[in-house]
Amino acid sequence: MRYYEGIDYFVRHMPFGCNTIFAWAVSLGDGTFDLWLNDDCCPKKQMEGLRHELVHLEENHFYRDDMTQEQKESVAWGNQIIEEPSLLQNGILQFPLRNEIPHKVFTGT
Numbered sequence: 001m002r003y004y005e006g007i008d009y010f011v012r013h014m015p016f017g018c019n020t021i022f023a024w025a026v027s028l029g030d031g032t033f034d035l036w037l038n039d040d041c042c043p044k045k046q047m048e049g050l051r052h053e054l055v056h057l058e059e060n061h062f063y064r065d066d067m068t069q070e071q072k073e074s075v076a077w078g079n080q081i082i083e084e085p086s087l088l089q090n091g092i093l094q095f096p097l098r099n100e101i102p103h104k105v106f107t108g109t
């Protein structure tokens with residue numbers, strides 16, 4: 001879903017009293033959101049936070065229960081989801097075959 005500023009979300013500013021949280025999204029309960037930017041952070045960090053919160057909105061993270069919070073955060077920060085290995089299937093230890101999962105090559109030494 002596409003969100004439009006001033007219609008679906010409203011950008012607001014306030015100091016959070018810290019500089020580790022760049023932005024924060026708050027559902028207004030009617031399908032719209034306030035996106036708060038932390039005035040204790042520099043404008044660049046605020047824009048990173050805004051982009052992050054917009055990904056949460058566009059990916060419908062507020063309404064999805066098929067993803068963990070960690071997966072939602074990873075996606076919103078621009079990373080790919082690495083799924084938990086499905087450990088046992090039919091009694092055989094299984095791991096997903098995905099190119100992005102790093103693997104170690106043993107050279108014999």
Ligand SMILES: [Zn+2]
Pocket residue numbers: 052056072073076
């Ligand atoms: Zn987030």
